[in-house]
Amino acid sequence: MSLAVEKEVNPHFEDFLFDWRCKTQLLVGGYGSSKSYHIALKILLKLLEEKRTALVVREVYDTHRDSTFSLFCEIIEDLKLGGKIKTSSSPMAVKFPNGSKIIFRGMDKPEKVKSINNISLVWLEEGSEIKYAGFKELLGRLRHPTLDLFMIISTNPVSKENWVYTHFFIDEENERTVLDDERLYKERTIILNEVYYHHSVADDNLFLPQSYIDQLEEMKDYDPDLHRIARFGKFGVNGKLVLPQLEEWEHEDVMREINSMGHALFKNGMDFGFSDSANAVSRMCVDTEKEWLYVWDEYYTRGKTDPEIADDLAAMGLRKTLMKGDNAEAKTIFYLQQKGFRILSCYKLTRIENTKKMKRFKKIIISKNCPNHIRELKTLTVKIDTRTGKEIPGEFNIDPHTFSAMWYGLDDYEVANVKGYNAKRK
Template sequence: MEKEVNPHFEDFLFDWNQKFQFLVGGYGSSKSYHVALKIILKLISEKRTALVVREVYETHKDSTFSLFTEIVEEMGLLDDSGRKNIAKGKIRPKESPYELRFFNGSKIIFKGMDKPAKLKSINNISIIWLEECSEIKYSGFKELLGRLRHPSLKLHMILSTNPVGEDNWTFKHFFKDDRNKRLVLDDRELYEKRTIVVKDTYYHHSTADDNLFLPESYIAQLDEMKEYDPDLYRIARKGHFGVNGVRVLPQFVEMPHDEVMAAIENIRKPIKRVGMDFGFESSYNAIIRMVVDHDKKYLYIYWEYYKNQMTDDLTAEEIKEFKETKELIKADSAEPKTIKYYRQLGFNMVGAKKYKGSRLQYTKKIKRFKKIICSDQCTNTVYELKDLTYALDKNGDIILDEFSIDPHTLSAIWYGLDDYEVADLKEKSAKRVRPSRERR
């Protein structure tokens, strides 16, 4: 049997050494084609049952099922005889439900995560392919791992996807999770080396340049994206993960804690502030200690408290240092009862100003800092703010006071700086200087 394939995928087709195989690439790179071909070749040589999964079952018709059928026809393996038994060396596709049956008893079945009950009856699956795995939930991925079992055959899971945002579970699981300080592989290393093995995972990166069967006009279309949609160009043409959307705080940087504290020590007139956002069930109690360098227009964030499902009495016990230091805490004024409770316990806490449009005004204020420098010990602040992007409306336009996540640390910063106004501070400074000049 002879089959022409793209050279970048030749080794991948016959490499079954690792349990996990993660393929990421740009549009038209032919990764899905070669995954399907790989599975066909494996099931011809060994009697196995493979499961192909997408988030929505019906999408198999025009994607994976159609792709497998096309490859089977190309290879001259299609059994369309209509006889009860499949002809030797042939493969028979069937619909309702989608399935491919092989002459040797192997079969490929297709399922969707939108119908989880259908997965429970599946047994003896030794290969699972998650196509467009970034669309599947992390909980779904973990559930499928439990479905991957066979008494004797080696188990394999293949995952393929176009790159998405670094907040997607695929990036956090297979590359790095900043929030939990977990690093498996720097994605930049994969883009450089193209294929890498890390423990029991084989990584493969591809772009349209790796597909020798693509017309030049298609690649030209991808190149044009650089001018009108940089995010899509990064995904579609370069096949790179990244931050999708417009960053809210592009001047945000993370620095080692000792360096942040040393910089704060050198501020001529530091302006210290503390802000607090309240939360309980799915939101968080977030407290941020920060310092403003008014001369440089720098904001330093050096301490955080970040917990949920904490009653007020337990939180008060954990942050009792504020009661001892008498630091002023500016908190969410939408919770006057909570603020009163803390004040009764001896905390120096007041409500921050909140008014119609305050979210937008507070965000604009924070964006005016030339630099926002955060200690690497404030892991939740880094996680929420480093790659925070604006939410989009139905037309794809950014909403200036809504974000991709609910950033509790940003709310705490808003409240802590509610009385910090550049114009007011300049005016007060000028008023203090003028009399001293007159005395001279």
């Protein structure tokens, strides 16, 4: 079916509208950039041209009504196609005269997603809100015997811990780099590994009033994280940092400082895990005069048995090194003691107490030879209660195994508090 339509669009999206070279298309952008509008327009034009079934997905089904579904209705009316393209609100759907249709689903009702067949085009709106398992499930739903398949993902760039970033950009934990996001911000449009990347900001939307952009600019005065996301469409740390005093140093510089230290106190801590959680050892040195903490060596692994861990620690020369371990893992600690390791259970301080202690160090310096400490701690933020918007004390955006190992190793060391009491060693 061929219909001639005229529509004024933002120049930054002109090429995107008719570019179907890549199966996967990722649109990252700030608030008001018009990425969702142009995705909806692109899908409408494609379905007018070819008979297809498109699936539009958000994490919560009911949020479609005032977002994606409303957007399609607006564009259909603007193109004066209401007499040809029909919309229904219950259930939400868009039907074309050539047999094409758009259906809307939410990942909060997974059974509704699994019942769909012959989907050749999927749009994930607010992809960062959808779980990674949901994304992979939708990839499995994308199938058609004859038509080319397409997955379009749109998102505001939130935390670098989000699956969108680790899948399409950089996954530090697994040492996997697909694309440096800074390159995307500079080049704006990139095709790499059969993925079409597109970046946009409010300035790309020529239909926005200046007052809206001014409003985005004002965010830098009261919410710098949101300003980075909304105004510039960039990934980063999203939330309040737990350890803002953390620094990364070259290993040689760390060891030079430790070796010249007149008030050095060495500490070692271990956290235990298996498959989902990690085994982590943190080797630390405290400058008791400056109240600086150095992390100079680490052990970090998953899926190993106690005998395998014992062999690893022995190979690191830790058999005679005093360590403190998680008191909840008495069986593992006893096993390591039987193997000749000097490991003891830590005191039972709470997560809140341990976190407060770590925040009292004036500096926490991590050697670049400790990539897992850097990965977990440099973006560690306080967890927020989504219902109240308030911080949850002692809870974080991830489960930081290295942080726990540091707690255990320092459990008998008291850092000087803000009232000026001297630090003491027990």
